[in-house]
Amino acid sequence: MKKALIAIILTVVLLTACRNTGGNHTMxxxxxxxxxxxxDPKQAGExxxxxxxxxxxxxxxxxxxxxxxxxxxxxxxxxxxxxxxxxxxxxxxxxxxxxxxxxxxxxxxxxxxxxxxxxxxxxxxxxxxxxxxxxxxxxxxxxxxxxxQGNTPTPKPIVPDATLPKVVDGKAVTLSFDHLMANMELNLNFNIKDAETKKPVTDLQPYLGAVGHVVILSEDGGNYLHVHPTEGKAVGPDAKFMAAFPHSGVFKIWGQFQEKGKVFTVPFVVKVP
Ligand SMILES: [Cu+2]
The missing domain is CATH 2.60.40.730 (SOR catalytic domain)
Known part of the structure; x- marks a missing residue:
């Protein structure tokens, strides 16, 4: 009886999650x-x-x-x-x-x-x-x-990036969004080129079972967002993910990708209107 009830609750939660655009959730x-x-946040609270x-x-x-x-x-x-x-x-x-x-x-x-x-x-x-x-x-x-312990170095300001590619480990990475808004699922696209030749990178290797791994944190560290790859098997130059920012404000995003056996991490700072 209890199991059946849990299954029903889970179904309701999943259905609600699919319609709810207000939080970090999974479809x-x-x-x-x-x-x-x-x-479910209540279960997570337990x-x-x-x-x-x-x-x-x-x-x-x-x-x-x-x-x-x-x-x-x-x-x-x-x-x-x-x-x-x-x-x-x-x-x-x-x-x-x-x-x-x-x-x-x-x-x-x-x-x-x-x-x-x-x-x-x-x-x-x-x-x-x-x-x-x-x-x-x-x-x-x-x-x-x-x-x-010790003397804390002067904090570096967390400043939103201009829309220029970020160059890390010889890759030029551009991050774009379909619509940058709070409380709405959105698509993130990382476009990866060779920084020198400007040629698209097309030999990304799976990293942690997907095209890459993305972490998003609010600037105060208070919100950690779940980010899901939408095309798990891609090899570049585009790596697509989905997330929902829970509020407007400044967020830092780290994209992690692997090429030729080496993981590179690309940080971005965005201001969500
Ligand atoms: Cu991990």
Whole structure:
């Protein structure tokens, strides 16, 4: 009886999600059947993540192990996680000014515990965001801020980019939107050319099971957006994704792509009207 009820609730949630343009949500797209649906916010609220560092007072450029315990509100561990983009957990680490970005993959130790060893490059505040999907609940993210000891470097301003291509690792990447608006699903297109020859790049390799991986954060780090590839098997020069900005304001976007076995990360700052 309870199972049937849950199935009905899930169906209602999915139907609502498809009509609702106000939030970060998932719609089944063609060819993306392996995608994990997003958790209902209420169910996500029943899950908690406890973040711990191996050193309570971490210093810059020091190996630090981050432990993340995923639990029910009552403290019981959550044991099973769905694989999303080839991993059971994605961990994003950003500095407060979003100038530092790191995307790493903790190992699952069982009983809801994930661990990963990393370094923070400077003193200051860092946000650590875990993106995961408890089996049967759906994709969600939980975050925590940490202070790295020492003198914090002057924050770099987060300034929206002009519509020029960004050059990273010999690639010239242009980001465009079909309509840049808040509270509405929109398409993002990354067009990738060789920076020197201006020739379109057509040999992108799958990265985490798709044409690329995109992370979007609001400038204060408060909103982490789910972004879904719309053409999973593309090889370039265009890489297309779908997202919905939850409010207007400044957001930073990192696109990650792989070519010739090497991942390159392209950051953009946009102002959503
Ligand atoms: Cu990841």
């Amino acid at each position: 089944p797209h063609d060819g993306m059947s392996g995608m994990v649906k997003e958790a 899950v908690q993540a406890q973040f711990m560092l191996s050193n309570e007072k971490p210093a810059p450029n020091q190996d630090i192990t981050i432990m993340i315990d995923i639990q029910q509100k009552n403290g019981n561990p959550i044991e099973k996680f769905d694989v999303e983009h080839e991993k059971q957990m994605h961990l994003i680490v950003v500095s407060q000014d979003l100038s530092f970005f790191n995307h790493i993959h903790p190992n699952y130790k069982g009983k809801g515990q994930f661990t990963v060893t990393t370094q923070f490059p400077t003193a200051g505040q860092y946000e650590v965001i875990a993106d995961f999907a408890p089996n049967g609940i759906g994709a969600m993210n939980k975050s925590q801020w940490f202070t790295v």
